[in-house]
Amino acid sequence: MYLNAKVFFTNLILSLIGVVMILVAIFGFNFSDGWTFLFPLPAYSAGLYGKTGALLFLFGMLVLGIGYLVMYFYLAARLTKEYGGLHKTLGWDYIFGRKEGYGPPPATVATTMVIITNSIAILAGAFVLVASILNIINPAITIDPMLAKHLTYAFGHIFANCTIYMAVIAVYEILSKYTGRPWKSNKAFLIAWNASTIFTLMIYTHHLLMDFAVPKWMLIIGQVLSYANGLPVMVVTAYGALMIVFRSAIKWNFASTMMFLSMLGWVAGAVPAIIDATIVVNHVMHNTKWVPGHFHTYMGMGVIAMIFGFMYYFNNTEGTQTQNSLDKFSIFTYFIFFTGLTGSFLYAGKISAPRRWAEHLPQWTASDQVGALCGIFIIAASLIFTIRFMAGLKAVGKQDKTEILKSAS
Ligand code: HEM
Numbered sequence: 001m002y003l004n005a006k007v008f009f010t011n012l013i014l015s016l017i018g019v020v021m022i023l024v025a026i027f028g029f030n031f032s033d034g035w036t037f038l039f040p041l042p043a044y045s046a047g048l049y050g051k052t053g054a055l056l057f058l059f060g061m062l063v064l065g066i067g068y069l070v071m072y073f074y075l076a077a078r079l080t081k082e083y084g085g086l087h088k089t090l091g092w093d094y095i096f097g098r099k100e101g102y103g104p105p106p107a108t109v110a111t112t113m114v115i116i117t118n119s120i121a122i123l124a125g126a127f128v129l130v131a132s133i134l135n136i137i138n139p140a141i142t143i144d145p146m147l148a149k150h151l152t153y154a155f156g157h158i159f160a161n162c163t164i165y166m167a168v169i170a171v172y173e174i175l176s177k178y179t180g181r182p183w184k185s186n187k188a189f190l191i192a193w194n195a196s197t198i199f200t201l202m203i204y205t206h207h208l209l210m211d212f213a214v215p216k217w218m219l220i221i222g223q224v225l226s227y228a229n230g231l232p233v234m235v236v237t238a239y240g241a242l243m244i245v246f247r248s249a250i251k252w253n254f255a256s257t258m259m260f261l262s263m264l265g266w267v268a269g270a271v272p273a274i275i276d277a278t279i280v281v282n283h284v285m286h287n288t289k290w291v292p293g294h295f296h297t298y299m300g301m302g303v304i305a306m307i308f309g310f311m312y313y314f315n316n317t318e319g320t321q322t323q324n325s326l327d328k329f330s331i332f333t334y335f336i337f338f339t340g341l342t343g344s345f346l347y348a349g350k351i352s353a354p355r356r357w358a359e360h361l362p363q364w365t366a367s368d369q370v371g372a373l374c375g376i377f378i379i380a381a382s383l384i385f386t387i388r389f390m391a392g393l394k395a396v397g398k399q400d401k402t403e404i405l406k407s408a409s
């Protein structure tokens, strides 16, 4: 199944434009709201620092979202054409017993989940962004702040979660390639991804657990389904990764090691997440560094590890990067110090150091310093990954294509 490169370029270009607009808004025009752009905070920022920054930020987010929608709608159309509908690519025929055997390829199932959930998320986010933009241009136009908060966190939660659901496609593809075993979507796999499709849409209220104005039943749904959502896909994926590697003749190189270790990051990230999604715990931990501890584990040791692993895989097959002794060292450095960094965040959360706070009390600064030190090593390892990636790309085109293919096989 060939994909249209133009669509992905559009996504890339719109993403870059969006990110540059956001950075200019923050660093050039002092836009002072967080990612949450909670209504009416962008208008307050516009009042303090001028409309340009606020509008650049809000339009930048909008442009980013449009870039993703273009990609998702294209993929939805392609999948529908190939398979006959998104219910087919979610494997309903197999779940409901209309067909025997294995469902569509895991990459297809995961893509469908992300198309459905993240398109809804982006539309929710776009609604609030447009409302905020209109409000800044004409203050007479407003939106109910509570509704805006729900939509904003639905957007933020789903989008953040989808990063891992998109990246995990690389795990399925690469581990199966290196072990020489197919990664098949059995019934448990399909049910897990279907469950995640629904739960991911419903659990965003775990961001509102301290909000007294949110109906209690919504918060309980947030807690219960957060527990339920943590497990299915993670279990089938982590277990699947162990099974596909077990007694296989896997080639352990940079890509396969990163993919395997990213499972560890994913599983580890779920633990502080689920603890914090508990209403009584969240009342204590919500505004502490426990939260950055949670999401840096997911993002840094899960999503980003998958992306670095994929970059190596790509370069190793399409470019000229090959394994060297520095790789083992940098992977080791990256994971050890990322564990230190997230550990320092979680510890700071335990001793109630607040997040999003300019001043830190003396008793909080020791964990900050440990975190900063770990950060230096993580940056060093990431620089090595990136420089080696760039160097491997540079030779592309200078080398005969058949040579590249030979060295990749
Ligand atoms: C079952 C899965 C998950 C659960 C139960 C969960 C739970 C939570 C909870 C309860 C919070 C809010 C903490 C607070 O503000 O008090 C939170 C925040 C966050 N989570 Fe997760 N999470 C999950 C998956 C993920 C994934 C996969 C990612 C990204 C890869 C992620 C990224 C984030 C981020 C970025 C925040 C901070 C949002 C903010 O700025 O306030 N989460 N998570």
Ligand SMILES: [Cu+2]
Binding pocket: 157, 203, 204, 206, 207
């Ligand atoms: Cu969330």
